[in-house]
Amino acid sequence: MRIELFNTLSHQLEPFEPLQPKLVRMYTCGPTVYDYAHIGNMRAFLCADLLQRVLRVVGGYQVRWVMNITDIDDKTIRGSAPGSPLWRPEMGEQTDDPLENLRRYTRFYEQAFLEDIARLHIRREDLFALPRATEYIEPMQELVRRIVARGFGYVAAGSVYFDLSAWRQVARYGRLLPIDPAHIKPGARVDADQYEREEVSDFVLWKGRKPGEPFWDFELNGQQLPGRPGWHLECSAMEYTLLGLPFDIHTGGIDLRFPHHEDEIAQSMAGYGIDPTRFWVHNEFLEVEGQKMSKSLGNFFTLRDLIARGLDPLDIRFALLQAHYRLPFNFTFAGVEAARRARQRVQEYIYQLHEPAPPDGLSVEVAAVRAEVFGHLAQDLHTPKAFAAFFRFLNATPAAELDAESRRQLLHFLSEFNLIVDVWEIAPRTPRQQDIPAEIRELAEKRWQLRLQRRYAEADALRERIQRAGYVIKDLRDGYILEPL
Numbered sequence: 001m002r003i004e005l006f007n008t009l010s011h012q013l014e015p016f017e018p019l020q021p022k023l024v025r026m027y028t029c030g031p032t033v034y035d036y037a038h039i040g041n042m043r044a045f046l047c048a049d050l051l052q053r054v055l056r057v058v059g060g061y062q063v064r065w066v067m068n069i070t071d072i073d074d075k076t077i078r079g080s081a082p083g084s085p086l087w088r089p090e091m092g093e094q095t096d097d098p099l100e101n102l103r104r105y106t107r108f109y110e111q112a113f114l115e116d117i118a119r120l121h122i123r124r125e126d127l128f129a130l131p132r133a134t135e136y137i138e139p140m141q142e143l144v145r146r147i148v149a150r151g152f153g154y155v156a157a158g159s160v161y162f163d164l165s166a167w168r169q170v171a172r173y174g175r176l177l178p179i180d181p182a183h184i185k186p187g188a189r190v191d192a193d194q195y196e197r198e199e200v201s202d203f204v205l206w207k208g209r210k211p212g213e214p215f216w217d218f219e220l221n222g223q224q225l226p227g228r229p230g231w232h233l234e235c236s237a238m239e240y241t242l243l244g245l246p247f248d249i250h251t252g253g254i255d256l257r258f259p260h261h262e263d264e265i266a267q268s269m270a271g272y273g274i275d276p277t278r279f280w281v282h283n284e285f286l287e288v289e290g291q292k293m294s295k296s297l298g299n300f301f302t303l304r305d306l307i308a309r310g311l312d313p314l315d316i317r318f319a320l321l322q323a324h325y326r327l328p329f330n331f332t333f334a335g336v337e338a339a340r341r342a343r344q345r346v347q348e349y350i351y352q353l354h355e356p357a358p359p360d361g362l363s364v365e366v367a368a369v370r371a372e373v374f375g376h377l378a379q380d381l382h383t384p385k386a387f388a389a390f391f392r393f394l395n396a397t398p399a400a401e402l403d404a405e406s407r408r409q410l411l412h413f414l415s416e417f418n419l420i421v422d423v424w425e426i427a428p429r430t431p432r433q434q435d436i437p438a439e440i441r442e443l444a445e446k447r448w449q450l451r452l453q454r455r456y457a458e459a460d461a462l463r464e465r466i467q468r469a470g471y472v473i474k475d476l477r478d479g480y481i482l483e484p485l
């Protein structure tokens, strides 16, 4: 089925076609691993996951999906510095080597991130690569050399900057988000990774070494410039190295349009001479209970916070998928509860489809609902319309009345749909699990959540309680199996 996507570059819907037949190359700006990711970050990764699944299942493409891990930037350096409140005992002792401290610190939050996305069913096997920025320092340095050699970069006070005035003479700056020329400050320089549209100036490509910070040696035209890459440069170099330019789709949260993505475009065009990607796909932000999420309002949630409050990550996944990605998402506890019930309803429906069909069962046309649901997904990932069509069909089609052939076709469609939604079990209900009382299943779930929070002693106590009741838990990498002893 043909896919249409809203492209931030053209500000309109465009038919999607990959540059190479059948293969889509896609890059997502991944997490900065300086703290636990919050639920707003998770929305961006879930939207990218939705897109890559729709491309595979509805579009019939192979997808080469790259999501980076930002393990060197202003925030990770600050967090790994001596005395940082974000340093945890699990990271070990701080050493005298800032680079080793950065490694211990970022690996801890990277691991936490990988656990979080696994709980949300963003699957590691769907990712072609999850590159760490610190493992691509050489291509980053090479890109700086290229930009300087082509006259769009210069050295000042031990750092290298992008020369915006030179660039604006040959190309447009402000392609994703219009920039007011009055806000451009010629010759001014900005060192921070994040800055506002009102502070447009020469941005840093390579930051000169500061005392006590991690650094790499770098030689540029015979000059020694020890330091580290700027955040924007990291993505440009990883895209070039892992996907090749131009690639098909770049995704990210709407807040990354400027400066991060605008600077990525400028760097790739200035250094490699190639406009990096054809489609820019941005998701809108997430609010909590109608308000901007902030620590001071007490509505700032990581996935772990929500799990600790008893929410199931798959209900969160299902809730977030309900809204269109280009609309702000209002996260509410009532919304997740509604998603839980809807998800459970479909699960019961699937179980019913596995039961024997009545001899005079009803026949339904499954191809029509499939075409409708997938058609909406192909239309700029319109999940609200897709789910509306799906539930309309379910409401009008009681599973118990269907004949065997309709059941078979429906199960086939549901398993295809579940390759995108990924919150149901398509298999029949296992009789052994059915026999396990609800309170034991809840204890097992509670124990799993405690383990995720590294509260191992409490988790072990629950395991013993479950065993005394006659059941055993077998741990898997991303979950567990609960069985009678």
Ligand SMILES: [Zn+2]
Residues within 6 Å of the ligand: 028, 029, 030, 235, 260
């Ligand atoms: Zn990026």
